[in-house]
Amino acid sequence: MSPTTEGLGPRRRALLGSGLGAALAGSAAALTGAASSAGGSSAGATTAAPDVPGTVPFYGPRQAGVTTPPPAHTRWVALDLTPGATLEDLRRVLRIWTEDLARATQGASPLADHTPELTREHTRLTVTVGLGGSVFEHVGRPDLAPPWLAELPPFATDALEDRWSGGDVVLQVEATTAEATARVQRALVRAAGAVVRHRWTQAGTRPTPGAPTWRAPRNAFGQIDGTVQPALDGSDDDLLWRGPESGPWEHASTLVLRRIAMNLDTWEELDPVAKEHAIGRRLADGAPLTGGHEGSPPDLTASGPHGFTVIDPGSHMARAMPREPWERFLRRPCAYELPGRDEVGTLTARDTARSAHGLLFAAYCADAHRQLVPVQRRLAEADLLNIWTVTVGSATFALLPGVQEGESLGERVLAG
Secondary structure (H helix, E strand, O other): OOOOOOOOOHHHHHHHOOOOHHHHHHHHHOOHHHHHHOOOOOOOOOOOOOOOOOOOOOOOOEOOOOOOOOOOEEEEEEEEEOOOOOHHHHHHHHHHHHHHHHHHOOOOOOOOOOOHHHOOOOOOOEEEEEEOHHHHHHOOOHHHOOOOOOOOOOOOOEOOOHHHOOOOEEEEEEEOOHHHHHHHHHHHHHHHHHHEEEEEEEEEEOOOOOOOOOOOOEOOOOOEOOOOOOOOOOOOHHHHOOOHHHHHHOOOEEEEEEEEEEOHHHHOOOOHHHHHHHHOEOOOOOOEOOOOOOOOOOOOOOEOOOOOEOOOOOOHHHHHOOOOOOOOOEEOOEEEEEOOOOOOHHHOOOOOOOOEEEEEEEEEEOOHHHHOHHHHHHHHHHOHHHHOEEEEEEEEEEEOEOOOOOOOOOOOOOOO
16 A cells, blocks of 8 residues: 555545546645544545534535525635646546545545644535536537536626636635635645646635625625525526536536626715616615615616606616516625735726725526626626726636535536
8 A cells, every 4th residue: 555545545545546646646645644633534434414513514416605695705716727637637636526525514624634623613614616618628528518608708898807717617615714715725726736727716705794694795885786686495496507408417507707896996986876876776775766675676667856767777786687587696796805906907097005896796597698698788788887897807617516425526417
């Protein structure tokens, strides 16, 4: 038995010895102590029960992290396969990640964690794994790509940058602490070894002082963002998940991540009335300008005393409202902040020492081209908020179906 695999369990040794060993053996050597320090079960052992306080179940037909109430911290990590990486390499990485995530999400350390003493707290960790369309081209199997997965078309208001766009594989890591998301990213990327290289990391936060919640947060404009959502009681599952007609992709979903830079310098010059006019909602409580509360339907035809509509047809809410029943998708927005000035072309009008802020707009749906693209086109055409925003990054991923014990992420969809 090789000293680099001793103590890892037969399943882990089999993965490391089947062609990926050169890439992962060095990482595995450092993991031997971690398994015993974290409470001790071997790689193939059963994870903690689903009702462990502070944890989210890992196994199931669908991955956690889509309809799971969002915690305070989310980071999306895009990886590219390195030149020469094969379909079998991708399968092996997904098997190793499955094994690590079954442990990490239940409060035990991933096998690639060099300091397991720091990861024993239960932080409602979820990690959602997705594949970009480019990965199927990379491994020479475009036939395995789901037909509904494709990059979004260009929009007139986009100023996309490679440093925030694309990717072969994505890891969405969520937890109640930023440290937990950072540590899990590090462990999973280390476990993948030389098969992947980092493309980008985008980290955001939500104001969630207590337990994770679906309550719509405020973005950097002070706007309550994410009021209109599909139902999560099963009645809108066709908007969120692929159905039986998708074969091995049943229970998959689509993630569209859009990085939106926000010009606070000029936004902050507006008075509250002008801000509400651009948004179409009251800043105080998120209610439509036509009255009611945050969840009240807006009256887009109501006129004011001078004959103009109360809600401007170019307001963000008016442009974003679904025109068809299927033009709905689940949103999990997060705020990001960068120290100093963010170079976003003409958006940054002044060279100031103020930090740059923006929105990580994460949308989840069964078919982005049917559900999301029509809304994005309307926003690009006439949304008043385009004066203060620009989209600088965009990426689309197929979120893999979930797994049961004994299975691996991607096992069925990559079986061809």
